[in-house]
Structures are given as C-alpha cells and as structure tokens.
Amino acid sequence: MKRSEIPSLDDLRAFETTARLGSVRLAADSLALTHGAVSRRITKLSDDLGFKLFEKSGRGLRLTAAGETLNLTLGRFFTELTTTVDSLRSAHSQQNALVLSCEPSVAMRWLIPRLANFQSAHSHIALHLSVGGGPVEFRRDRIDLAIRRLDFALPDAWRVQRLFAEKMGPVMSPQLAPAFAAGEYIALGSKTRPDAWSHWLSTHPAVRPPTEIRFYDHHFLIVEAALAGLGVSLSPMVLAADDIDRERLVAPAGFDSDGSHYGLIWIGKTELSGKARDLARWLEAQCRISFG
Numbered sequence: 001m002k003r004s005e006i007p008s009l010d011d012l013r014a015f016e017t018t019a020r021l022g023s024v025r026l027a028a029d030s031l032a033l034t035h036g037a038v039s040r041r042i043t044k045l046s047d048d049l050g051f052k053l054f055e056k057s058g059r060g061l062r063l064t065a066a067g068e069t070l071n072l073t074l075g076r077f078f079t080e081l082t083t084t085v086d087s088l089r090s091a092h093s094q095q096n097a098l099v100l101s102c103e104p105s106v107a108m109r110w111l112i113p114r115l116a117n118f119q120s121a122h123s124h125i126a127l128h129l130s131v132g133g134g135p136v137e138f139r140r141d142r143i144d145l146a147i148r149r150l151d152f153a154l155p156d157a158w159r160v161q162r163l164f165a166e167k168m169g170p171v172m173s174p175q176l177a178p179a180f181a182a183g184e185y186i187a188l189g190s191k192t193r194p195d196a197w198s199h200w201l202s203t204h205p206a207v208r209p210p211t212e213i214r215f216y217d218h219h220f221l222i223v224e225a226a227l228a229g230l231g232v233s234l235s236p237m238v239l240a241a242d243d244i245d246r247e248r249l250v251a252p253a254g255f256d257s258d259g260s261h262y263g264l265i266w267i268g269k270t271e272l273s274g275k276a277r278d279l280a281r282w283l284e285a286q287c288r289i290s291f292g
Helices: 009-021 024-031 035-049 065-092 104-121 174-182 196-202 219-227 237-245 274-291
Strands: 054-057 060-063 097-102 126-131 145-149 158-171 186-190 212-216 232-236 256-267
Touching (some): 009 024, 009 035, 009 065, 024 035, 060 065, 097 104, 104 126, 104 219, 104 237, 104 274, 158 237, 158 274, 186 196, 196 232, 212 219, 232 237, 237 274, 256 274
Parallel strands (some): 097 126
Antiparallel strands (some): 158 232, 158 256
C-alpha cells in the first residue's frame, strides 16, 4: 500500500476506539464526537478498505476476522505513537509553557483574535492552544486550563471560574434584515444544538418562522455563512460580537440567556498561581470588555 492510500488517521482512531470500548456510543464520548460522526468514520474506513470491520451481534457489534486483525495492529500502533509523543513532549517541554484547551468555535471566533494582546502583555509565557469540547482529560492530554460551556456534570476535583453567560440570538448580514422581518429567510443552525431554532421560535412568537432550516457541523461555520449572506444564523453572542461591533452582522432580535455559562476550569488547588493565574486574570478582563 502506498503512503497516499493509507486510510485517514481520524477514521482509524474512531474504529480502534470503538473496537476497544465495544460501543459506538462509548467511543463517541471518549472522542468528544457525536454517535453519528463515529459511525460515519467507521463506514468510510470500511468503504476505503473494501471489507467489513464489524457485524451485528444481537443489539451490539462484534469485529469481523479482518476487523480483529486490523484492531490488533492499530492497538500496537497507537500505543507506540502515544509513548513516542509523550517522550518527545517531555524532552522538549518548556518550563514556562501553559496549555489551554478551548471549544473550537470560541477559540476561532473570540479567543484567537485576542491572543496577540495576551502575548504582548505576557511575553514570558508560551501559551499552547488546543481545541476540544465537553469533558477534559487534563492529565492525559497535559492540559493546564480549559474553557468550556458548562453544560455537563463537573467532577468534584474540578475548579471553575465563570467567564460569561451563554446568550443566543439570530444574526445576519444587514442586507438580510428585511427578509428576516418578512419571514422570507433560510435559518442556519448547528448540528450540535439541533433543537435550538425550534426552541427560540417558540419563545419569540412575534418572529416569523423561516422558509427552511439548514444545518452545519459547528457554530463557527454558521456565523461564517451568515457573513457570506447565506442565511440567518442562531448564534451564541460570543461568536458574533466582534462582527456586530464592526457592523458586518446585525442582531435585530437581540440575545437571550439560555441559563448556561462558559467557565475556565482546572484541577488541583482552589486558587490559581503563577502563569495560570495571569491567564485567568487576562481572560476575566477580556470578558468584561466583550460582555460587560
């Protein structure tokens, strides 16, 4: 097999995790993906390879003979890869490095545009940014701090500093505002919150419903689609605030709190110190500027 013919690493990881845990649902939880995303990756891998990897067994799945062979190889591969990466990280880690994990949409639309400010004020701190959603594997992934929407159960050992409330509302290019008012618009929603539009419309009966609803994989994609004039996006305020300030987007119906919050989370001592405290204070100040 040529190197270019090797299947996607993401697809291989989805298969190996499912085989190891014995469940697509458990694999989805472990990989912070949806059940459907894991299933699609396994199906794609099977199609690329040209043979089945799982077969149904009652209500569950079991590996085919080919799947068992592939799983044995992948188990050794991922174990060796993890060992190698850990060794390299240890050998080349910087004493002043700080690893921050952040949800992808918030990282792309709000955090990254502000990081130059942090680096200018704290040039002695090497901030490493990773993206992820939901529960955090602090020790496994060597994460110091994480920004998450607090919509899941938090272990007792986790510490939380609230950053800002989650607020949702429809955003659009200024040119689409008349169509929104007339009910002649396409609504854009995220697959991560498929019922968001129906819930929002039920609490705003004076707003005319859309002609249809289209879904994208992530919130940052629907905000970009709104900027491109493709429809009206039901967006978290944090993702649209900068473009509203620049008048590239408008939010004629405003934003409503959904009762959840974003927070900075970590494990260990109750109070942060050193470079982690510097980052936490900077984030708190940026939230005050952005959200009051």
